[in-house]
Amino acid sequence: MLVSRLKRGVGMTAVAGALLLFALSAAAFSLGKYETVRATGGVVSIPVAKLDDGKARFYHFEEGGKEIAFFAVKAPDGKYRTAFDACDVCYRGKKGYEQQGEQMKCKNCNQKFATNRIGADASGGCNPSYLPHQLRGGTLTINAADLKGGARFF
Numbered sequence: 390m391l392v393s394r395l396k397r398g399v400g401m402t403a404v405a406g407a408l409l410l411f412a413l414s415a416a417a418f419s420l421g422k423y424e425t426v427r428a429t430g431g432v433v434s435i436p437v438a439k440l441d442d443g444k445a446r447f448y449h450f451e452e453g454g455k456e457i458a459f460f461a462v463k464a465p466d467g468k469y470r471t472a473f474d475a476c477d478v479c480y481r482g483k484k485g486y487e488q489q490g491e492q493m494k495c496k497n498c499n500q501k502f503a504t505n506r507i508g509a510d511a512s513g514g515c516n517p518s519y520l521p522h523q524l525r526g527g528t529l530t531i532n533a534a535d536l537k538g539g540a541r542f543f
Contacts, residue, residue, distance in 0.1 A: 423449040423458060428533035435461055435529045440469060445488040445504075447474060450536045457536050457543050458485060459520050461529060464504040465491050469529050472507050472517030475542035479515055483543075486517060493517055518542065 426433045426448045439446055445462040458474035472493075474485035479497035486493040492501040500515045509519050518539065522531045 423447045423456075425449045425451070427451075428536075431533050433531045433533060433536065435531075437463070437469060437524070437527050437529055440529070443491075445486075445493065447485075450533070452533075452537050452540060455540055455543055457539050459531075459536065459539070460486065460493075460517075461522070462488070462493075462504050462507075464507070466505045468505075469522065469524060470504055470507040471520040471522040471529070471531060473520055473539040473542050474517075475539070476515045476518050477513055480518075480542040 482497035484496035
């Protein structure tokens with residue numbers, strides 16, 4: 390009886406340790422997803438050269454102790470797209486999106502959205518929540534006020 394309890398205790402400890410190691414690894418991996426950006430003169434600037442490979446880049450903007458997450462990507466149609474790393478429906482899950490080829494996938498509900506369609510016309514539901522930007526030469530600029538407007542998602 391005592392040996393059985395010991396075996397069970399050792400097994401449960403091993404499982405708990407494995408789960409803890411997995412959780413710590415996942416947390417460490419996700420920390421590298423975002424690059425922190427700051428506003429200068431009320432504007433966040435991102436060199437478009439960083440986006441020319443078509444891979445979504447994820448950013449954090451801090452406002453009042455809250456980190457507002459967003460991404461920027463050059464879509465296959467050649468246009469640059471920006472959106473909060475959240476949507477109107479799933480934002481409470483705090484999972485955001487990941488890129489899968491030419492699509493962004495909601496990590497909460499698994500719906501996929503073509504990067505070509507991210508924008509002001511694709512709003513509501515689980516679409517990436519649109520974040521306005523301007524293209525000025527080789528720089529994508531986002532108004533800090535627009536970023537602050539997305540604080541409710543985070």
